[in-house]
Amino acid sequence: MVSEFYEAYSNRHQLAEGWKRAGRKIFGYFCNYTPEELIYSVGIIPVRIRGSAENIDLADAHLPTFCCSYMRGALDQALKGRYSYLDGVVFPKTCDMTRALYDVWRRNIKLPYYWFLPVPGKSTDEAVEFFTHELSLFKESLEEYSKQQISHESLKQAISVYNESRSLVGEVYKQGLSDNHPLSGSQVFGILLAGLVMPKEEHNAMLRKLLDGLPDPNTSRANGTRLLVAGNNFENIELLQTVEECGGDAVIDDLDMGTRYYSSAVDENSEPLRALAERYLRKTPCPCMHPAEPRLERMLELARSYRVKGVILVIQKYCDTHLYERPWIESRLKEEGLPVLAVEHSDTGWSGGKFRTMVQAFIEMLE
Amino acid sequence: MESSQDKPTTPTKPGRLAASAALATLNEDYYRDLANAKEEGRPVVWITSMAPIEMVSAFDGIAFLPENYAALCSSRKVAAEFCQAGEARGYSQDLCSYALCTFGSIFENRGPFGDEAPRAPDILLATEGACATHPKWWEALQRHYNCPLFIVDAAYTVDSETLPEHHKAYFAAQLRELASFMEEHTKRKFDMDKLREVVALSDRASELWDEIDDFRKAIPTPISQIDVFTCLFPLVTLKGTKEPVAFYEQLRDEVKERVDNGIGFVPNERFRLIWDLFPIYHNMRLLNYFAEFGAAFVTDFYGNAFSGRLDASDPFGSLAERYLSFFMRSAQWGKGELYKERARKYHVDGIVFHSNRCCRCFTAEQPDVGNILRDELGLPSLTFEANMVDPRGYDDAQVKARIEAFIEMLEARKYPKEAGMK
Numbered sequence: 081m082v083s084e085f086y087e088a089y090s091n092r093h094q095l096a097e098g099w100k101r102a103g104r105k106i107f108g109y110f111c112n113y114t115p116e117e118l119i120y121s122v123g124i125i126p127v128r129i130r131g132s133a134e135n136i137d138l139a140d141a142h143l144p145t146f147c148c149s150y151m152r153g154a155l156d157q158a159l160k161g162r163y164s165y166l167d168g169v170v171f172p173k174t175c176d177m178t179r180a181l182y183d184v185w186r187r188n189i190k191l192p193y194y195w196f197l198p199v200p201g202k203s204t205d206e207a208v209e210f211f212t213h214e215l216s217l218f219k220e221s222l223e224e225y226s227k228q229q230i231s232h233e234s235l236k237q238a239i240s241v242y243n244e245s246r247s248l249v250g251e252v253y254k255q256g257l258s259d260n261h262p263l264s265g266s267q268v269f270g271i272l273l274a275g276l277v278m279p280k281e282e283h284n285a286m287l288r289k290l291l292d293g294l295p296d297p298n299t300s301r302a303n304g305t306r307l308l309v310a311g312n313n314f315e316n317i318e319l320l321q322t323v324e325e326c327g328g329d330a331v332i333d334d335l336d337m338g339t340r341y342y343s344s345a346v347d348e349n350s351e352p353l354r355a356l357a358e359r360y361l362r363k364t365p366c367p368c369m370h371p372a373e374p375r376l377e378r379m380l381e382l383a384r385s386y387r388v389k390g391v392i393l394v395i396q397k398y399c400d401t402h403l404y405e406r407p408w409i410e411s412r413l414k415e416e417g418l419p420v421l422a423v424e425h426s427d428t429g430w431s432g433g434k435f436r437t438m439v440q441a442f443i444e445m446l447e
Numbered sequence: 448m449e450s451s452q453d454k455p456t457t458p459t460k461p462g463r464l465a466a467s468a469a470l471a472t473l474n475e476d477y478y479r480d481l482a483n484a485k486e487e488g489r490p491v492v493w494i495t496s497m498a499p500i501e502m503v504s505a506f507d508g509i510a511f512l513p514e515n516y517a518a519l520c521s522s523r524k525v526a527a528e529f530c531q532a533g534e535a536r537g538y539s540q541d542l543c544s545y546a547l548c549t550f551g552s553i554f555e556n557r558g559p560f561g562d563e564a565p566r567a568p569d570i571l572l573a574t575e576g577a578c579a580t581h582p583k584w585w586e587a588l589q590r591h592y593n594c595p596l597f598i599v600d601a602a603y604t605v606d607s608e609t610l611p612e613h614h615k616a617y618f619a620a621q622l623r624e625l626a627s628f629m630e631e632h633t634k635r636k637f638d639m640d641k642l643r644e645v646v647a648l649s650d651r652a653s654e655l656w657d658e659i660d661d662f663r664k665a666i667p668t669p670i671s672q673i674d675v676f677t678c679l680f681p682l683v684t685l686k687g688t689k690e691p692v693a694f695y696e697q698l699r700d701e702v703k704e705r706v707d708n709g710i711g712f713v714p715n716e717r718f719r720l721i722w723d724l725f726p727i728y729h730n731m732r733l734l735n736y737f738a739e740f741g742a743a744f745v746t747d748f749y750g751n752a753f754s755g756r757l758d759a760s761d762p763f764g765s766l767a768e769r770y771l772s773f774f775m776r777s778a779q780w781g782k783g784e785l786y787k788e789r790a791r792k793y794h795v796d797g798i799v800f801h802s803n804r805c806c807r808c809f810t811a812e813q814p815d816v817g818n819i820l821r822d823e824l825g826l827p828s829l830t831f832e833a834n835m836v837d838p839r840g841y842d843d844a845q846v847k848a849r850i851e852a853f854i855e856m857l858e859a860r861k862y863p864k865e866a867g868m869k
Contacts, residue, residue: 142814144832146541146804173603176579180811182605183782187815198602200617201575201582206624207600210617214602370582370598398541400807404583407537408590424539 086270168193265330504687521728576601655695667711717741
């Protein structure tokens, strides 16, 4: 049952083509700062745009090779026609690369809908007010595109589906609190990835079924050395499988498509646009936000409650915002008694053998 | 200016700019003021480029730009060591070399003249108006110096031709907050009249800079790209004070005189080029290599970013407008239009892209801007990789070979007869 999630992620393009044939509209989006609820509320399926482990060739005519493999790979996939089912793409301004990619994508791939969403870099009251205004412009443009009004009710409905997703994934994460939890880190990773590329109600239905069938967390498999995996985003499930083969287990994460995406519910009792603005600006921040401390604090809190023995930091090569925080995050974690294994990761050209050696040594050291 | 074409061109190379002497004095005064700041009770504020420096001048503070400092380190040939020292503390070699070099210098407490690192800041002021990495760099500085930090958030608006009101309002609200923050940390009162004066001086310096830039349209173009980069210092560091105004008046007069007399900095100017974007501080002389082939840079997309017109009757509003809508922030269609316009107005034969390995923000779109210029104007381009501050890995011979090949191609396009005779 649990393998179905990662299978869904692996087959994401075929799945999307199926929905497309069934008459659904599909929007691609970048980053966990896109308020998908708005897209979902007009019946459009939002799917996260990802790169690939495939060689990058077509994108090189448009982006320098010293840009991150995620953005280059995503553009390359699009230029190769892998995303031909998309009706539109939404780019939130979080880093310099998403901003640049908006331009490059738009120039080279013609689509009926594009939206650039200015996301503030702070979470003050003024920033929330600003973002609420931006969300109202985004809402209007979606209404115009879809030729339907986004009512209070339809938006609240979308918010409640997304909150349910957050709470169900929260249940999955909770399993990891136990020493003999039933799901491995790589299995959970498959669940997280599937949620990025499926309609949330379908993902929720799969999650409910999975959770109903889970054995008692205290009578399950014996687990390896408890670890927290942190960083930006990657889709390389092998990475976590290698950790498990080496006797480790990522019981919790601080990842862009992990806890930073699936945590923090939207307040269903206040005005929906403002509630969305607050949730997105005040969730656990990614390094594109200022200040940086809340992310570290959250990481330490998770490390404590999940009783992890060490942290694996996986950072996308050329990801400036993460690279600036890396020395500080590493030293603060170590000060708190958490050894860190930091690796730079590229979606393409992943060297599994080298990583295995590093992880083996790291886990031996922890034990 | 049109008439300059008809006048006989002087085949000799003009000498050094007379304004260089004034610039050297400004530089010395600035570093002396910086050294005496503590004694004189003036706050030293480390700012990013595109931060509202006018707010520093309004508090009689001294702005210090680590970017400018790293450029100095690079020209003094100490950047490689400093960058390595930054790496030794866990900062990636792929990061902005302005930052990496500054980190190395301050962690090791070493300066570019065998001296110490710059004095610690009293206040840190950053914006993400230029790039998203600036606030991250300033957060790291804040952790190192443990001093007050203010970040002015400059949200992007790429598709709108006019600045939306709520963007302006958000920025202006932060300027008001910054004024209180500066009051708290400098123990000085914020004075709106003083800000108006500063804003008027800043505007005047920008106006003069734009005039000078406009003279570069002349054929032959009057000043070198090295002069342009060098003369930027007051605009970058002293804006909002009186000194840049006097300096740029002098420079403007000198440039005008050259244009009036048909003096170009490249004798027998044969090719007119655009430089995009960052200087290569460890090898500024590369720009002169182009001159050996009669190629002159007649405009660039770096210097102008530091000039921005302001309105003293609405300081906060016009600062918001200036810092939110400077051209590097526009979407690609906007950039494409801008580059095309510049290419036409300055009678340009080609564009040179310095693909600055450590800067994704201003380099990521270069290939497509080149594609636009090629497809829509038939303008050829040369792209080569380097790192603006860090000389490691830079291959001068290879870059020069690329330049020669590019010039040959330009030659064949512009002067097919002569090229055929060779």
